[in-house]
Amino acid sequence: MAQDAKKGAEEEEGGEFAEFMADISEEIAQRVASLEPEPQSKSKAEAKKTPVPPDPGVIVDWENIADRMIEEMR
Amino acid sequence: MSVVNYGTREITCKIVYYGPGRSGKTTNLQHVYSQLPEDRKGKMVSLATETDRTLFFDFLPLDLGTISGFATRFQLYTVPGQVYYAATRRLVLQGVDGVVFVADSQSRQLAENIESLQDLHANLAEEGLDPRTLPLVMQYNKRDLPATEISSVDELDETLNFRAVPYFPANAINGGGVFETLRSIASMVLGRLSAPAAKGS
Numbered sequence: 001m002a003q004d005a006k007k008g009a010e011e012e013e014g015g016e017f018a019e020f021m022a023d024i025s026e027e028i029a030q031r032v033a034s035l036e037p038e039p040q041s042k043s044k045a046e047a048k049k050t051p052v053p054p055d056p057g058v059i060v061d062w063e064n065i066a067d068r069m070i071e072e073m074r
Numbered sequence: 075m076s077v078v079n080y081g082t083r084e085i086t087c088k089i090v091y092y093g094p095g096r097s098g099k100t101t102n103l104q105h106v107y108s109q110l111p112e113d114r115k116g117k118m119v120s121l122a123t124e125t126d127r128t129l130f131f132d133f134l135p136l137d138l139g140t141i142s143g144f145a146t147r148f149q150l151y152t153v154p155g156q157v158y159y160a161a162t163r164r165l166v167l168q169g170v171d172g173v174v175f176v177a178d179s180q181s182r183q184l185a186e187n188i189e190s191l192q193d194l195h196a197n198l199a200e201e202g203l204d205p206r207t208l209p210l211v212m213q214y215n216k217r218d219l220p221a222t223e224i225s226s227v228d229e230l231d232e233t234l235n236f237r238a239v240p241y242f243p244a245n246a247i248n249g250g251g252v253f254e255t256l257r258s259i260a261s262m263v264l265g266r267l268s269a270p271a272a273k274g275s
Contacts, residue, residue, distance in 0.1 A: 016253050017109040021138060023257055027264050028085065029142040035078050035267065 093176035094186035095155030098215040172209035172263040179224040209262035218245035
């Protein structure tokens with residue numbers, strides 16, 4: 001009986017911390033969500049990339065255009 | 075300042091229990107420590123004199139585990155209340171995120187409470203912290219003593235709580251009001267969490 005009472009008291013004691021943890025966890029979750037840096041939707045390179053036109057004959061890879069021209073002229 | 079570190083996924087907050095000597099600061103930490111589950115119990119560092127007075131400070135690291143993907147730690151400190159440990163109090167206040175002011179409810183201790191509160195403000199200012207905006211909660215401890223020996227909560231609040239911050243009657247020796255106080259200051263500190271200013275900080 002005395003052991004049961006002690007166990008109950010211990011559970012109650014642990015409950016105090018558990019309650020604290022529950023409150024704090026919720027608070028932190030909200031705070032972290034509000035501060036989370038927004039993921040970058042596109043990298044700079046992607047953002048600058050020319051959209052691919054439907055015509056496959058058109059050269060769109062502008063970064064390599066000089067190399068290609070030199071290649072064609074050889 | 076408390077910061078959410080997205081690089082290391084860590085949140086660390088420093089809370090200091092301040093107040094006059096023998097007001098119950100160490101008792102607050104001891105109660106928190108006694109309630110921790112075994113797997114969360116770190117080491118409570120306490121440097122006391124032969125007469126059990128806090129000599130330097132108490133330190134209780136409170137590892138709350140991973141919350142929302144962040145390793146969360148609260149560091150709880152007390153300061154020595156005695157007037158002559160002013161330098162230690164200033165040291166402990168460095169980098170503080172929130173303060174619990176533990177006032178002794180005994181009527182005869184009112185002057186000591188006021189003196190300690192003034193000392194807190196002076197030390198915060200010296201550390202470049204604004205005592206008017208730093209998260210602060212008041213705890214009026216020793217409410218278990220006979221009514222004839224203690225000031226009323228209203229009287230204490232009127233005298234000490236000019237910022238009108240949250241306050242909690244407590245009898246820390248029995249655990250009363252300890253977690254309510256901690257929850258309140260933790261909530262205030264978390265409310266001021268900020269993302270790091272520099273990349274990777």
